[in-house]
Amino acid sequence: MTQATRRADTDRAIRAQARALLVRDGPQAVTLRAIAREMGITAPALYRYYASHDDLIEHLRADVCEDLAAELARDLAELSEDDRTGQVMAVCRGFRRWALAHPQEFVLVFASPSEATSNCPAGPNGADVPMDSFGRIFLSVAGGVLASGPLVVPQDRDVPPSLAADLTAFRGELLRVIAESGVEVPEERLGLGTAYVMLQAWVRLYGQVALEVFGQFPFPVTDPEPLFESMLADLLREVGLGEDGLHE
Amino acid sequence: MTQATRRADTDRAIRAQARALLVRDGPQAVTLRAIAREMGITAPALYRYYASHDDLIEHLRADVCEDLAAELARDLAELSEDDRTGQVMAVCRGFRRWALAHPQEFVLVFASPSEATSNCPAGPNGADVPMDSFGRIFLSVAGGVLASGPLVVPQDRDVPPSLAADLTAFRGELLRVIAESGVEVPEERLGLGTAYVMLQAWVRLYGQVALEVFGQFPFPVTDPEPLFESMLADLLREVGLGEDGLHE
């Protein structure tokens, strides 16, 4: 009994220490020797828990993602089940708030050019890999929106044919995750056009947040929040979600 | 005479070797010892030319940035002076191509959470800092577009009042840089709505490219290029630039 819990405990301690180093000194400071040093053990001991430095970093990424997901879930719990627009805004604002509060984690998870670990649901061998809980929350909110009414989306025949294959796969993944989250969405309401619009929304949300985190707006921004709220309002208006429950 | 030229020569050789390693073996292979080894000298000799490894990388980054600007300028030179849509597409595609080919420079320049190096035209002390040649090319193309005709933009009174101050400053910066590039743009054609649209275009371009570089699309993308082209076509259509000269 204790043999497994003790192992789990030190495993947690390792990742906690790695997390602390990440927050305190940046991604390049989270090194095996530093973790071990801070824990009072030696570096090779860590190999009892992780196959390599990269392996540990990968698990750290997953941890950070789960924390983000938990934060978003907490925000969503405070909203009415029927307030679809509010849910979308909560998730988008939560993503921004988290990214600004934890820039190092944001870099690690969302802005690291690692070929190995992307957040795609399919691994390099093509086998399915469980989507992270962060993406699942996003998609469950999207599922609720789709269940409560259609969005303003382009016709399926208007999306470029060269995207059809990938978007069809994405659509399948969407339906799968949405079904898992317990929401009923008629298949015909989630066409290629809908999948395309969701992708474009992600592009804009991600771009806006990343630009803010990295300070790469083309001019000095005195208060980035109205900028974000404006983009969010544009986004919601364009997909047909009313401006009820507007911020401020 | 030779004392300075010889120094400049080896300096060039160092950066050429660094560049070669970058291209051949990836970003983490461009190490001081590897450069020296490949050049037949020892690592400490490099400290006669650069204060540190970071310093050398920084200069390498500047080199690559200049290459990006030169690349964009070359692409633009092949187009007719009047092909505004083509110019915008060339600049956007060039930015994407460069980012994918040099992800580490992209990270350093456009995805580093350092407050120090932002691309804002105003430094930390508020003094003006010369905008990099990359931004200048972007804005000169924008100037040409605005000079040749109005865009489809929201009314100035439709942009949120909380953004007015920052957008006005951005508008002034735009007019300044555009005037420097030799293009005549009537001031009344560059209103707050136009500045806002340009900002939104940057958000989408940046978001799309960053997502691709970091592999953070929510589904496996077999060929990212059609995705980018589709986003670009959407962008051009929405701002009123026709779909003449369409790709493919």
Add this chain to the structure above:
DNA sequence: CGGGTGAGTAAACGGTGTTCACAAGAGCTC
């Protein structure tokens, strides 16, 4: 109680950036 298993250690290898004292040479001055 004894054997096996798993956690942790020490030592070592090859790699890295960086510093320092020192040698060789080019160039300038007298």
Add this chain to the structure above:
DNA sequence: GAGCTCTTGTGAACACCGTTTACTCACCCG
């Protein structure tokens, strides 16, 4: 041309890093 200086490069060393290997030690199970 002799001497002096200033630059350029070297070699050794230091402090890190990831990783492997052989080893110890404690604990758990039969």
